[in-house]
Amino acid sequence: MSNQKKRNFQIEAFKHRVVVDPKYADKTWKVLEHAIHEIYNHNASGLSFEELYRNAYNMVLHKFGEKLYSGLVSTMTSHLKEISKSIEAAQGESFLEELNRKWNDHNKALQMIRDILMYMDRTYIPSNHKTPVHELGLNLWRDNIIHSSKIQSRLLNTLLELVHRERTGEVIDRGLMRNIIKMLMDLGSAVYQEDFEKHFLEVSAEFYKVESQKFIECCDCGEYLKKAEKRLNEEIERVTHYLDAKSEIKITSVVEKEMIANHMPRLVHMENSGLVNMLLDDKYEDLGRMYNLFRRVPNGLLTIREVMTSHLRETGKQLVTDPERLKDPVEFVQRLLDEKDKYDSIINKAFSNDKTFQNALTNSFEYFINLNARSPEFISLFVDDKLRKGLKGVSEEDVEIILDKVMMLFRYLQEKDVFEKYYKQHLAKRLLSGKTVSDDAERSLIVKLKTECGYQFTSKLEGMFTDMKTSQDTMQGFYASHPELGEGPTLVVQVLTTGSWPTQPSSTCNLPSEMSALCEKFRSYYLGTHTGRRLSWQTNMGNADMKATFGKGQKHELNVSTYQMCVLMLFNNAERLSYKEIEQATEIPAPELKRCLQSMACVKGKNVLRKEPMSKDIGEEDAFFVNDKFSSKFYKVKIGTVVAQKESEPEKQETRQRVEEDRKPQIEAALVRIMKSRRVLDHNNLISEVTKQLQQRFLPNPTEIKKRIESLIERDFLERDNVDRKLYRYLA
Amino acid sequence: MERIDNVFYSYANKSSGLIDPEGIEALCSDLEVDHTDVRILMLAWKMKSEKQGYFTLEEWRRGLKALRADNVHKLKKALPELEKEVKRPTNFVDFYSYAFQYCLTGNEKEKQKSIDIESICQLLDLALGFQFRSQVDYFIDYLKIQSDYKVINLDQWMGFYRFCNEINFPGLSNYDPELAWPLILDNFVEWLREKQT
Numbered sequence: 001m002s003n004q005k006k007r008n009f010q011i012e013a014f015k016h017r018v019v020v021d022p023k024y025a026d027k028t029w030k031v032l033e034h035a036i037h038e039i040y041n042h043n044a045s046g047l048s049f050e051e052l053y054r055n056a057y058n059m060v061l062h063k064f065g066e067k068l069y070s071g072l073v074s075t076m077t078s079h080l081k082e083i084s085k086s087i088e089a090a091q092g093e094s095f096l097e098e099l100n101r102k103w104n105d106h107n108k109a110l111q112m113i114r115d116i117l118m119y120m121d122r123t124y125i126p127s128n129h130k131t132p133v134h135e136l137g138l139n140l141w142r143d144n145i146i147h148s149s150k151i152q153s154r155l156l157n158t159l160l161e162l163v164h165r166e167r168t169g170e171v172i173d174r175g176l177m178r179n180i181i182k183m184l185m186d187l188g189s190a191v192y193q194e195d196f197e198k199h200f201l202e203v204s205a206e207f208y209k210v211e212s213q214k215f216i217e218c219c220d221c222g223e224y225l226k227k228a229e230k231r232l233n234e235e236i237e238r239v240t241h242y243l244d245a246k247s248e249i250k251i252t253s254v255v256e257k258e259m260i261a262n263h264m265p266r267l268v269h270m271e272n273s274g275l276v277n278m279l280l281d282d283k284y285e286d287l288g289r290m291y292n293l294f295r296r297v298p299n300g301l302l303t304i305r306e307v308m309t310s311h312l313r314e315t316g317k318q319l320v321t322d323p324e325r326l327k328d329p330v331e332f333v334q335r336l337l338d339e340k341d342k343y344d345s346i347i348n349k350a351f352s353n354d355k356t357f358q359n360a361l362t363n364s365f366e367y368f369i370n371l372n373a374r375s376p377e378f379i380s381l382f383v384d385d386k387l388r389k390g391l392k393g394v395s396e397e398d399v400e401i402i403l404d405k406v407m408m409l410f411r412y413l414q415e416k417d418v419f420e421k422y423y424k425q426h427l428a429k430r431l432l433s434g435k436t437v438s439d440d441a442e443r444s445l446i447v448k449l450k451t452e453c454g455y456q457f458t459s460k461l462e463g464m465f466t467d468m469k470t471s472q473d474t475m476q477g478f479y480a481s482h483p484e485l486g487e488g489p490t491l492v493v494q495v496l497t498t499g500s501w502p503t504q505p506s507s508t509c510n511l512p513s514e515m516s517a518l519c520e521k522f523r524s525y526y527l528g529t530h531t532g533r534r535l536s537w538q539t540n541m542g543n544a545d546m547k548a549t550f551g552k553g554q555k556h557e558l559n560v561s562t563y564q565m566c567v568l569m570l571f572n573n574a575e576r577l578s579y580k581e582i583e584q585a586t587e588i589p590a591p592e593l594k595r596c597l598q599s600m601a602c603v604k605g606k607n608v609l610r611k612e613p614m615s616k617d618i619g620e621e622d623a624f625f626v627n628d629k630f631s632s633k634f635y636k637v638k639i640g641t642v643v644a645q646k647e648s649e650p651e652k653q654e655t656r657q658r659v660e661e662d663r664k665p666q667i668e669a670a671l672v673r674i675m676k677s678r679r680v681l682d683h684n685n686l687i688s689e690v691t692k693q694l695q696q697r698f699l700p701n702p703t704e705i706k707k708r709i710e711s712l713i714e715r716d717f718l719e720r721d722n723v724d725r726k727l728y729r730y731l732a
Numbered sequence: 733m734e735r736i737d738n739v740f741y742s743y744a745n746k747s748s749g750l751i752d753p754e755g756i757e758a759l760c761s762d763l764e765v766d767h768t769d770v771r772i773l774m775l776a777w778k779m780k781s782e783k784q785g786y787f788t789l790e791e792w793r794r795g796l797k798a799l800r801a802d803n804v805h806k807l808k809k810a811l812p813e814l815e816k817e818v819k820r821p822t823n824f825v826d827f828y829s830y831a832f833q834y835c836l837t838g839n840e841k842e843k844q845k846s847i848d849i850e851s852i853c854q855l856l857d858l859a860l861g862f863q864f865r866s867q868v869d870y871f872i873d874y875l876k877i878q879s880d881y882k883v884i885n886l887d888q889w890m891g892f893y894r895f896c897n898e899i900n901f902p903g904l905s906n907y908d909p910e911l912a913w914p915l916i917l918d919n920f921v922e923w924l925r926e927k928q929t
Contacts, residue, residue, distance in 0.1 A: 683912035706915045713887050714845060720887065725894060726912045 025064040028055045029071050035116065036072070039109045040079045049116065057119045065124030072117065076137065080106075080144035088150045096158055096176055099151075103141070103183050110137035142187045146195060155180075159196060160203050166238070167207065178242035185244055197247055201254055204235075208258035216263055220273035222286040228259040229289055252296070261297040268307050275307050279346065287350035301356070309360045312343065316368030320375065329374075329646050333382035337405050340365065366412045374652070376419035379409055381646060383445065384426040391437050399441050407448050417666075417697045418659050420457060425502045427461060431468055432494060432541055453696055463500030471495050478525050491518045495526065495535070508587040509539035509562065512569040539563065540592065548608065551628025558608065559638045563588050563596045568608070571626050579622045594618045599639060605632055606639045667700055667708045675718060675730040682726045735802040740792045751787040763808050770858045771811050774818045777830050784834050819863075825893070831859045832889045846883035849875050856892075864896040874920050881916055888914045902928070 035052050038044055059068045083102050090098035114121065114133040121133050131139065145151060159180065162172045184192045208231070215224050232255050239248040260267075267290075268275045278286050294300030319325060319339065325332050343361050351357045369375050383406055391399050413419055430436045443465070450458040471494040478493075479485065511519065523535055542562035549555050560568065566586045570577060577585075583593055597618055601611040610627040613619075647655060670693045675681060681689070686709070687702055694700050709728070712718045721727035743755040751759070760767040779795030781787055787795075799814060801807040818827045835855055836844045847855070853872045860868050871892065875884075891914040899907050904925065909918045 684910060703915065703918075706918070710885075710887060710914060714885050720912070728912070 025059060025062070025067055028059050028064075029067060031055050032059075032068070032116070033071060033075055036075045036079070036109075036113060039112050040105075042105075044112060052116045053118070056117050060120045060124045065120055065128070068117070068120055069124065069128075069130055072113070072133070073136070073140070076113075076140050077144060080140055084145050084148050084151065087145065088148075095154065096180055099145075099155070100176060100179050100183075102145075103179075106137070106141055110134060113137070138187055142191055146184075146187065146191065152195070156195060156199055160200065163200065163238075164203070164207065167234070174241050181242050181244070192244060197244070197250070200247075201250055204251060205254045205258055208255055209262075212259045212263060215259075216266060221267050221270045221275070222273060222278070222283065222289075224263075224267060225286065225289045225293060228255070228293060231255055231259060232293070256293075256296045260293055260300065264294070264297070264300065264303055268303055275304060276311050279308065279311060282342065282346065284346065284349045287346060288352075291351050291354075301354070305357060305360050308357070309364050312361065312364040313367050315339070316364060317371055320368055320372040326372075326374070329378035329381040330385045332378050333406075333409070336365075336369070336409060340405070340408065362412070365409075366414070369409065369412045370414045373415075373656075376413055376415055377422045377647065377652075377655075379406065379413070380419055380422035380426050382406065383423070384430065387437055387441060387445075388430060388435050389437060391441055396440075399438065400444065403441065403445050403448060406445075407452065410449075411452065414699045415659075416453065416457075417662065418656075420697075421502070421655060421659055421662075424461065424464075427464060428502050428541075431464060433543060457697075460500045463497055467496050467500065468494060474526065477529075478522060481525065482521065485518070485521070489514055489518065491515075491522060493522055493526075496538070504538065504540060506536055506538050507540060507589045507592070509566060510585065510587050511539070511562075512566060514569075515565075550608075550626070550630050554631060555635075556630075556632060557636045559636065560600075561596065561639075563592060564600060564639060567593075567596060567600070571609075571624075575625065577624050579618055579620055579624070582624065597624065601627075603639075606637065608637075608639065663698060663700065663704070664708060666694060666697070667705055668712060670694055671705070671708060671712060672717060675728065679730050680721070680727055682724075683728065684726075686728060736793055736796045737789070739796070739803060740787075740789055744789075749789070751792070753785045756785065756787070759804075762804050763811070765808075765811070768858070770862070771815060773831055773834070773858060774814050774827065775811075776834060777818065777827050778814060781834070784837075828859055828893050829886070829890060831855060832886055846885040848883050849881070852884045852889075860893070860896065864901075867896045867901050870902075870924065871920060874923055878916075878919065878923070880919065884916075888916050891917055 032052060032055055035044075035047050038047055056068060059065065083106070087095070087098050087102055110133070114137070117133050124130070125132055130136075146155065159177070162177060166172045181192075181196070184196050211231075212228075215227055219227065232252060235251045235255055236248060239245065239251065243251075275287075275290065277283075278290070290304065291301070294304055316339070319335060320332075325335065340361075347353060347357045347361065372378075386402065386406075391402070394402075410416070410419065427442075430442075436442055446458050446461055446465075449461075474495060475492060485491075510516075519537065526535060527533065539562045544560055544562060544565035546558045546560060546565060546568060547555065548558050548568075558568075563586070566588065567582055570582060570585055574581075579597070582597070583590065586593065588596065597609070597611075598616065599606065601607055601609040601624065602616050607627050608630050610625045610629075611618075612623045612625075667690065670690045671686070674686065674689050674693070687705055690705055691700055691702075709718065713720065713728075716731055718728050719731055721729055740751065743751045743759050745752045745755060756772070757767050760769070760772060765771055775795060776784075776787075778798055779787060779791040781791045781795075796802065796807065799807065799810040801810050817823060832847065832855070835847055835851060853875055856868050856872060875881075881888075895913070895917055902924065904921055907913075907921050909921065
């Protein structure tokens with residue numbers, strides 16, 4: 001609008017005073033009061049909304065908001081008091097229905113009233129800090145109905161009674177419940193909690209306390225858990241149907257506490273049906289249920305885990321110390337693998353692959369596997385058995401699976417260096433007797449060991465394979481350069497590098513002349529191409545295939561050890577030989593010779609020799625003959641004695657001693673390495689550093705470490721600090 | 733100086749030019765001291781004598797000058813003062829260590845590093861007996877019955893002195909085998925504790 005000069009337009013205030021009739025307010029209020037009555041009496045259809053609204057508007061405008069508001073309060077209150085009486089009067093079942101009905105009426109009325117009084121709601125009320133109409137309506141309802149002395153406790157008791165009935169199996173009117181509870185919620189969370197939820201939880205706790213006591217007396221663990229789970233699900237369902245969602249966590253806590261937490265120990269240890277029984281019988285469903293229920297309560301899973309661990313350790317301990325089981329190493333290891341499989345299944349199927357349980361399993365295995373000092377040896381023997389024959393015909397994937405399982409056990413071993421020693425021995429025997437089922441499987445396992453323990457662990461093992469391959473090439477070269485030998489006995493030599501193979505002291509043995517000549521030819525051939533090396537024949541590790549013809553013309557091919565071959569060849573030139581004669585001719589040491597003769601004379605199916613007298617023991621004067629009556633259904637007969645077996649006591653002691661001796665330089669090397677880099681270090685830290693460095697191979701004994709430290713002090717590698725005797729100093 | 737030398741030559745062996753064991757024995761009887769007495773060891777210490785059983789001229793001069801003695805009579809009078817001097821804590825460690833090294837046999841090239849058990853027992857008695865009688869006696873008992881060690885080295889020897897000084901005896905309450913005590917002392921303590929139960 002432009003700045004035009006205002007001409008005739010002037011808006012003036014009323015010049016006359018507006019006289020507001022004092023009775024105006026009363027009259028207007030009476031109209032509204034009447035309307036409220038009508039509304040409550042379900043007679044609202046006759047009212048004019050527009051008129052009422054204007055009336056209310058006018059009252060507020062003319063500063064009669066106070067009168068309007070207080071009028072509203074008192075009118076509504078008196079109506080509610082009437083309503084309260086009619087609700088109180090309701091009998092039995094109809095109490096809740098009446099309450100519900102009246103509540104709906106009230107809400108409708110309130111809605112209408114609020115619409116009518118909207119102007120007051122928006123102007124008078126905020127500026128005078130009064131409660132808005134809707135909220136006022138709710139508060140009045142709360143104060144006059146819900147908190148009325150005759151209704152309050154009756155309401156609560158009715159609700160709780162219904163819940164209880166439903167819990168005992170009756171069907172109740174859930175819709176009605178939902179409406180009533182919603183009413184309480186609408187009245188504010190304080191009302192819901194104070195007037196219902198608090199008590200609901202208390203009563204529920206009592207209920208479940210009693211019920212759980214009853215169940216635990218008469219049910220076994222699995223049944224009890226089923227019941228507890230059922231109740232828990234019921235409560236959750238109850239909440240979704242007619243309670244505030246926020247109550248879910250509270251009621252489930254109650255059930256968890258009363259039914260599970262309070263009875264956990266008793267359940268877990270229940271005789272004949274507790275956790276241990278479930279584990280023993282692979283009861284996946286029950287275990288899964290227990291896991292799901294217990295994880296809801298503090299320390300629930302911890303309890304399961306502890307019981308499982310102690311049970312596992314106990315059974316494991318029995319397994320590894322049971323003398324019966326120890327008789328067969330392969331069986332022993334198989335049992336360990338079966339036990340591991342069993343628990344892997346349980347953890348997978350019932351404990352949802354929970355990492356903490358997997359760790360508990362690992363710890364338990366680590367504990368009991370190392371209780372038996374022969375575990376490393378037995379695991380190597382198991383592997384030996386598999387690689388020798390057990391894996392024959394098994395698919396490549398299955399082979400990998402088995403080897404991976406063995407690696408798992410290997411990881412649990414504390415004394416990995418003992419395993420290495422045995423593995424080397426057994427591998428040597430397998431390679432030399434040509435008795436390995438699958439080269440690929442052998443190599444696969446070496447790779448796994450290398451990945452686990454590093455290059456050093458397997459470098460010698462790989463050296464053994466290399467020697468075998470190189471020897472093949474050497475043999476080809478040998479026969480190529482000596483074509484004239486094609487007719488005679490075939491010599492197969494494996495040249496073994498001393499550092500890589502397990503050392504065995506070689507002993508005397510006189511080879512038959514045919515063989516010794518051939519061996520000499522090989523020796524000169526080899527040394528011709530490899531000057532500066534020394535060869536020594538290991539007659540205790542060889543084998544031979546011999547064609548034999550017996551008295552009745554039976555022909556057989558015998559696979560025997562070198563020693564056995566020497567003995568048998570003697571019989572080409574003699575009918576009868578005494579033990580002494582054989583000993584003198586072969587110069588094989590007595591214990592080996594006796595074993596060798598026993599294996600050929602005293603074992604059914606392999607008795608190519610006959611002995612007089614027939615006893616099992618070998619005496620000096622015993623006589624031996626070729627057994628002309630020898631028979632076997634097989635053409636090829638294997639009599640060799642070079643098979644890996646469980647060591648005897650003295651052998652075991654010896655191996656253990658060698659392992660201990662090997663450990664000393666390793667400890668010293670670790671000590672020097674650490675001190676060289678740290679220069680100064682105190683005793684306790686040095687011990688723990690050394691232990692950490694060596695733990696991949698074995699667990700060093702602190703006493704042994706101390707001995708090595710003192711040895712290094714004596715040899716002037718280290719010294720003690722002059723002032724602080726706990727410190728060691730590196731001497732460059 | 734001349735007088736000191738004269739006394740030396742009165743005990744020395746004519747051909748070797750050193751006082752040898754015989755000479756020492758004669759010296760001891762003149763001093764009225766048994767030749768196994770600790771004071772002779774103390775004298776050797778004062779002289780910084782290198783070889784057990786022998787005194788060189790240089791060593792003799794060093795010792796007697798320090799003791800301000802130029803004849804046997806004065807030397808004898810100086811012995812109690814010498815004893816006091818050695819027993820002072822600052823000197824005693826040095827003396828104790830010296831005692832061990834003095835008893836090692838062998839020459840420059842092949843110096844021995846440990847002493848056999850029997851000799852150690854005697855040496856312990858001599859060097860520490862007056863100060864830690866009970867510890868020494870028990871330890872000697874133990875050394876004789878144990879079989880882990882056939883000889884004792886300097887580290888173990890010094891360790892024992894520290895043991896006597898620091899550890900309650902016979903309570904042993906403050907002994908901690910997790911610390912850097914020589915292993916032989918760990919074993920000794922274990923043996924003692926077993927005896928006590």
